[in-house]
Amino acid sequence: MLKILITGGSGFIAKSLHEVLLHEYNVVLVTRKELDLLDSVKVYDFFKKNKFDAVIHSATYDAAPVFSTKDPQKVLENNLRMFFNIARSKDHYGKMIYFGSGAEYSRENWIPNMKEDYFDKHVPSDQYGFSKYLMAKYAQLSNNIYNLRLFGVFGKYDDWRYRFIPNACCQAVYDMPITINQNAVFDFLYIDDLINIVQWFLNNKPSQNIYNVCSGKSYDFKTLAGKIINSANKSLDIKIKKDGLRIEYSGDNSLLKNEIKNIEFLSIDKSIEQLYKWYNSNKVLIDKEVLLKNIS
Numbered sequence: 001m002l003k004i005l006i007t008g009g010s011g012f013i014a015k016s017l018h019e020v021l022l023h024e025y026n027v028v029l030v031t032r033k034e035l036d037l038l039d040s041v042k043v044y045d046f047f048k049k050n051k052f053d054a055v056i057h058s059a060t061y062d063a064a065p066v067f068s069t070k071d072p073q074k075v076l077e078n079n080l081r082m083f084f085n086i087a088r089s090k091d092h093y094g095k096m097i098y099f100g101s102g103a104e105y106s107r108e109n110w111i112p113n114m115k116e117d118y119f120d121k122h123v124p125s126d127q128y129g130f131s132k133y134l135m136a137k138y139a140q141l142s143n144n145i146y147n148l149r150l151f152g153v154f155g156k157y158d159d160w161r162y163r164f165i166p167n168a169c170c171q172a173v174y175d176m177p178i179t180i181n182q183n184a185v186f187d188f189l190y191i192d193d194l195i196n197i198v199q200w201f202l203n204n205k206p207s208q209n210i211y212n213v214c215s216g217k218s219y220d221f222k223t224l225a226g227k228i229i230n231s232a233n234k235s236l237d238i239k240i241k242k243d244g245l246r247i248e249y250s251g252d253n254s255l256l257k258n259e260i261k262n263i264e265f266l267s268i269d270k271s272i273e274q275l276y277k278w279y280n281s282n283k284v285l286i287d288k289e290v291l292l293k294n295i296s
Helices: 014-022 040-049 073-085 127-140 164-173 191-203 223-232 256-257 268-281 288-296
Strands: 005-008 026-029 050-056 093-101 145-150 150-156 178-183 185-190 210-213 218-220 238-245
Touching: 005 014, 014 026, 014 191, 040 073, 050 073, 073 093, 093 127, 093 191, 093 210, 127 210, 150 164, 150 191, 164 178, 164 223, 164 268, 164 288, 178 223, 178 256, 185 191, 185 238, 191 256, 210 256, 218 223, 223 238, 223 268
Parallel strands: 005 026, 005 050, 050 093, 093 145, 145 210, 150 185, 178 238
Antiparallel strands: 185 218
16 A cells, blocks of 8 residues: 655645545645644655655645735745755655646746646746746656646635635525626636546656646636536526636646546536535535625
8 A cells, every 4th residue: 555645734635635545545644733844854854754655745835815824925935945845855755746836837928728838938927836837847857756737626625715616606505696806717627536637646657747737628707607506506696896808727638638548527517516515515614704705
């Protein structure tokens, strides 16, 4: 049985992975309380003492969410320190899988359906994107570090306060009109599909170090809101605060599909239906006052 470490234990992706992987692997889930990834000495000693077959690095330092209390001036430094403190310990684990971001393509220069070879055409200007860019440059030269470059991922345990699909599902649960700040076209991947992909990378040796991990299908927020309303079987309005369409955020997943034969993705309709049902059954997790404040 493979021994797996998952960092970022309090986060959406880590919790989702842990919930599934623990049934097949020997999984160790750590939060900052158990292991401070910013402490290079403690991290190295931890890996030297605990040999892992694989590390899934999902911890991140992102100050962008409106609810974040993190220092935006520390995003670049802290993301890189966490990443390289793990990377420098590579002799004490088999492989490292981490989650990159479409932000490493440079937000200002996004184009629809970006391929892996679009990377490094531009250098991101923001701290978060630049941190992911530098990690990707390092991963390109590594023999055991793999970048699963994510775009939009959604599922239960996500932060419903600001993440579009979970937030819209919660609005529908409380019979509110679906409120959109501004319409945009995104490629969204359901968390169950991501977990299946991660399992493949745990059990196999990929031919490349970097893959776009996305569904390959893009939808605008208004269309997604309509799908949520259909899943709720309600008659709700859709309100868009700002006119126009934001820049598209989508990737080409041809390389991933060529690597993982017969890969399948749950349809966006089924994914949204599952998520809506989960929130409808877990209304206690939703603070209605916070929800109302965010859409006002």
